[in-house]
Amino acid sequence: MERYDAVVIGAGHNGLTCACYLAKAGLRVKVLERRAAVGGAAASAEFHPGFRNSVAAYTVSLLQAKVIRDLRLSEHGLRIVERPLANFLPLENGYLKVGGGLQATQRELARFSARDAERLPHYWAVLGRVADALRELALQCPPNVGGGFIDLLRALKAGRLLKALDMEARRDFLFFFTRSAGELLEQWFESEGIRAAFGFDAVVGNYASPYHAGTAYVLLHHSFGEVNGKRGVWGHAIGGMGAISEALAAEARRHGVDIECNARVVRVAQGTVLLEDERKITARAVVANVNPKLLYLELVDRSSLPPEFVARMQRYKCASASFRMNVALSALPRFACHPEPGPHHASGIIMAPSLAYMDCAYLDARQDGISRSPIVEMVIQSTLDDTLAPRGAHVASLFCQHFAPEADWSLRKQEAVERIFDVIESHAPGFRASLIAYSALSPADLERDFGLVGGDIFHGALTLDQLWSARPLLGYADYRAPLDGLYLCGSGAHPGGGVTGAPGHNCAREVLRDLGRRFPG
Template sequence: MPSRYDAIIIGAGHNGLVTAAYLAKAGRRVLVLERREILGGCCITEEVWPGYKVSSAAYVNSLLRPEIIRDLELKKYGFEMIPRSPSSFTPFPDGRYLMMGPDKEITHREIAKFSPRDAEQYPKYEAMLTRVADFLEPMLVQTPPDPFAGLGNLWELGKLGYRFRGMGRNAAAEAVEVLTGAATPILDRWFESQQLKATLATDAVIGAFAPPSHPGTAYVLFHHVMGECDGVRGVWGYVRGGMGTISNSIASAAKRHGAEIRPNSPVARILVKDGRATGVALQDGTEFHASAVASCADANVTFLKLMDAKDLPADFVASVKTIDYSSATVKINVALSEPPRFSCLPTAGVGPQHHGTMHVCPDLDYIERAYDDAKYGKPAANPILECTMATALDATLAPAGKHILSMFVQYAPYTLKGTTWDAERDKFADRCFDILNEYAPNFKRSVIDRRIYAPPDMEREWGITGGNIMQGAMSLSNLFSFRPVAGFANYRTPIAGLYLCGAAAHPGGGVMGAAGWNAAREMLRDGR
């Protein structure tokens, strides 16, 4: 095996694989080094139990850039989306339920059960978010300009300002509020129904250690109208075969263009000489050399664990140390003998209520109280549950008649006060199961097996600092020209030839592939 390459990619997360595929397609000799035996980072499918193919971490898709699907011909390699309809189901303690999207007539009828006024308002609300998304979405595949650098950057900022002005005063004000504000005031202004507001608010806090009343949470709201599923905008879906199909299809495209991918190859050190990256060393001492190295790991891992601080400017290291990796998310994957049978919709077998995300979150105060527990170092006594059952639409994932439930839970902090996750992990999962059982009384007896990932487990398993699924907070101070830190948002680093290509860079978390694509473009622009 050769030891010299044009580019080395650290980590085979989906972004790293995208970077590798684009570089290889451009004729570069590329090596991808992945510490685990499986490719994909947090975008994986694992056979956790015999016959059960589980999307262990990420579980739904919409944001994967259509340009990447097209350019890399991912459908040739097995990538296939399954749209979800309905997309959302929320049962309530009083025996009612709310089922939403993407069918507009169904959504209108369902919201009207709780508030005819809200049913009329909802399309206008979505139109507002779409206006914001139309402005922001092109920025996802743009290299952020540095406002403190040369004239070219100022020109790019000027073009951005011109586009912003073109939105008009009212739409621009909406965009600023969505970018910087809290979700709760926006939802309160648009709607009166607690049931609708609670359902929508869960979209604002997904993966964040913040309640919807905190500034910055509104930014995530507009994501549900972004992306697409088979060309239909704003529709989220499952990936046939699980989320790992995304990573595997990108890896196949990269290999087709000549990239070499090595699993079970943990990088121990990025090699630097005279201020330039020269390659990497594995934990077993093996060295590989290249004129360019791109890290798909987060900034903490890349700069503070894989590098010697003396090779980096002190002010840069200080800035990296300020990145917020707070996490309050637990992921529980469950094998079931039958679907949850909700008391409010007690049909046997798979029904429309199982197609999309099943929310257990009765009102906004419920979210705030759950956050309050975590704020003081405790797992929420009454956590928010977001459950999906991909087997409702993809029977290839489990044995006949059996199902997989993905439970995404908030809030539960990385560090617990007065106890440890080893002591609390199963107790917290039991509490989550008790809550779901209150709405679907057959749930607990249908459980065959489960696997629980608390924030420290996510860090250990998937290499994400603090268990933060976004590789760092997605607040305004950590976005666009300030991600990962000010002055280094263009995928380059203080070390010549060293790049970031994962969610630590713009545009951040989510299964988009945009960070990997953008990084590859800048590397090629540098002649790497």
């Protein structure tokens, strides 16, 4: 029987982050990964000869700068480049470019609304102020409701952060957590294009209409990141998202972490992990980088958990309604509204011209399982990274909404692919003719391949009842499970989804606290 101080289940980016900090503190650490390579959803792979790309997660912003520094990821080869523009939206009456600086975006927006251009700096200031508070909270351990003295201290620490905000900022903070993105954006702007540009962040990975309460928070959640010290921008990891995971794995191995792939865990008990090949590994701490529903309803014997905990976990919400594709192209898409090559090809290209369009996409999926006209974001990574495709050719990620997790994906997957391609072809005639090959992941594929229950890229919906002290459940927000010595370090813990490294960082701190070790960060 193998023995370690800590065993981490899942070599996704949060599992590797947690393992790095534990090993830096002097623990003997083992990481078990059921797939053939590290990274989980943050991986890169060849999907057609000569063409490779990020497999699931596809863009960088939320990765914590502290994690990058602490774990020396740049020294291990990680290089992140900024997009020249944040977004490009083909519209019925032209196009809209967002990014490249405040003045550039204002000039673009003024073509549609002088009022919106004038209000943009104030909107970004409000968003930035609330995002700054969220950024501070991201690396804190939430207090457990009804907990002890340490939870009181954590609550006071968070309270001091909010107290430092003026009253208007506190009101804005409350608005973002409770209202809809549609309500927020319609109060600020009158032009459909800018509402859609900002509203996309409210529905990406979120099975909801932009008019649903709480979607303003999902918009905010996508706004607290940074790239190379620039806040609120998005970038690309050279080599794809797998470069992040490979850098984390290199740092983990430097500290002696034993990473074993093709090692499927089938049962978790107190201090013990059972593998599919019937090996047992014991550890003082078992740390799970998996969806909470997968951990508590499948890997842990339910009889060892409180019945009310199991009942609540069965109702834990998991559904992103996302469909993820990679495409190999013989040429750049030529958008009818802006056919010439330019910086817009290196942005996040959002094919969803209005909030009403996004609302219809959601309602279609609820009624029929698949949106008639899906929301599509295209990111052509090869415009920023020549390692991904042969010279003159390109690769692009497609992240698409809404596709009901409960649909029969064994029958409807190709139908979804064709609807996505129809949307792109309507904006970029000739797209299909340039298509060399593609890969596609339905919600069912995301669950099967990456353990994303319900295809949920966030390991659980980012709704008010599943955030902060309620993530994943009230009473268990401090990364500790109801089973002694078991911890949760994945995106099902605070602060939630995205390639952040924050849950792994925070969980490692709590494990080390319990084991009487100093946190090395």
